[in-house]
Amino acid sequence: MIExxxxxxxxxxxxxxxxxxTASPAVGSGIEFLGQExxxxxxxxxxxxxxxxGIPYQHEMNDALVKMxxxxxxxxxxxxxxxxxVEHDIASMMPTLKTLRAAVAQRGDPEIALQxxxxxxxxxxxxxxDLEASPGQRRFTFPYSHxxxxxxxxxxxxxxxxxxxxxxxxxxxxxxxxGIGVTFExxxxxxxxxxxxxxGAPAP
Numbered sequence: 001m002i003e004x005x006x007x008x009x010x011x012x013x014x015x016x017x018x019x020x021x022t023a024s025p026a027v028g029s030g031i032e033f034l035g036q037e038x039x040x041x042x043x044x045x046x047x048x049x050x051x052x053x054g055i056p057y058q059h060e061m062n063d064a065l066v067k068m069x070x071x072x073x074x075x076x077x078x079x080x081x082x083x084x085x086v087e088h089d090i091a092s093m094m095p096t097l098k099t100l101r102a103a104v105a106q107r108g109d110p111e112i113a114l115q116x117x118x119x120x121x122x123x124x125x126x127x128x129x130d131l132e133a134s135p136g137q138r139r140f141t142f143p144y145s146h147x148x149x150x151x152x153x154x155x156x157x158x159x160x161x162x163x164x165x166x167x168x169x170x171x172x173x174x175x176x177x178x179g180i181g182v183t184f185e186x187x188x189x190x191x192x193x194x195x196x197x198x199x200g201a202p203a204p
Contacts, residue, residue, distance in 0.1 A: 060129065060146060060147075062126055062127050062128075062129055062143055063147060065123065065126055065127050066127065066143060066144055066146075066147045067147060069127075069144070069168070070144060070147065070148065070151065070157050070159065070164075071157075072085065073085070073159065073164065073167070073168045074157045074158070074159060077159070077167065082167050082168070086167075086168065086171050086172055086175065087175075089172055089175075090172065090175035090176065090178075090179060093176060093179065094179055096116070096121075097176060097179030097180050098179070099116075100112060100113055100116040100117070100179075100180045101179065101180045101181045103116070104180060104181060104182065105181065110136075110182045110199050111135065111136065111199070113177065113180045113181075113182045113184075113199070114133075114136070114137075114138055114197070114199065116180070117173070117176050117180075117184075118131060118133070118138045118197070119131075119133060119138075127143050128140035128141065128143050129141075129143070136198060136199045137196060137197065137198045137199070138196070138197045139194055139195070139196045139197075140194065140195060141193050141194055141195075142161060142165060142169075142189045142193055142194070142195050144161065144164055144169075145161050145193060148160075148161060148164065161189055162188075162189065165188070165189055165195070169186070169195070170186045173186050173197060174186060182199060182200075183199065183200035183201055184197050184198075184199070184200070185197070185198045185199070185200040
């Protein structure tokens with residue numbers, strides 16, 4: 001069943017890419033997959049397989065990334081090292097953050113900071129599947145709730161959404177802003193499950 005699905009998905013994606021590649025760039029961005037039909041087909045097949053597999057629960061496309069984060073943060077919390085872990089994460093991103101800092105300074109446009117952290121970083125837009133972009137702001141559903149609720153139920157993790165946001169996502173994003181030389185103001189998780197990151201006053 002999986003093999004048949006994969007073959008069909010690959011063929012369908014290849015057909016889509018082929019049709020898109022004959023259109024003008026103004027019609028859509030499918031042309032960028034010209035010559036990469038097999039890659040596109042594999043990606044579509046993986047998406048279908050992931051979303052179809054509801055055992056032991058309904059998976060989402062960001063599951064693997066979410067679980068990696070949860071496992072690491074839970075370990076750091078258990079060892080009393082969460083502050084150091086966040087600092088390590090920010091430090092590991094410094095080469096990228098410094099590049100963005102230089103671009104912001106050169107162009108005088110702090111929006112580049114949001115674009116660099118949210119729009120052009122696969123580890124973020126693959127984590128937050130419904131990222132909404134507007135000038136000076138990015139908004140997304142807190143990405144850990146789905147897996148965290150299930151994992152708490154079976155005793156895998158004991159983190160709550162609010163706790164995880166406070167000790168991990170919020171300080172991490174604020175640290176990225178400092179590294180770029182801007183201020184990221186990170187909201188709490190709203191009643192709708194959304195988090196908003198806005199550009200604040202310039203960082204000192």
